[in-house]
Amino acid sequence: MFRPFLLISVLAAACTGAESPAPPAKLSAQDAWARAADSGMVTAVYLVLRNPEAAGVTLTAASSPWAESVTLHMTHEMNGMVHMMPIDSAPVAPGDSVVFAEGGRHLMVSGLRRKLAAGDSLPLVLEFSGGRSLELKAAVRSPY
């Protein structure tokens, strides 16, 4: 009766150990995903910016070789209507993280040069204050 349970516990412990090395000490973008969309269309990218560094950084711009433009946006709800507004930047305080998620901050990707299907990886470059940049790939997911 106990043996299967024990085996699973040991495996789970082993997996956890393998997946959690020391947390990254540098600025990173995690859990990035993009909504599937057709070529020529607009889509949104969501992610979490984590800044474990001692100084704050500010996301100032983004781009993708697969799209004409990528801008920073914020979704607001006003009088029951949902609006999107461009934002200039997204500061990330030292030791803090900033979430880009549905209903809030997002990267607005316009003029897709190709179709984004579930399973694709959308390449992105994030630009930060001080001339830093971060390359990443957002996993394309179908919302349905």
Ligand SMILES: [Cu+2]
């Ligand atoms: Cu938007």
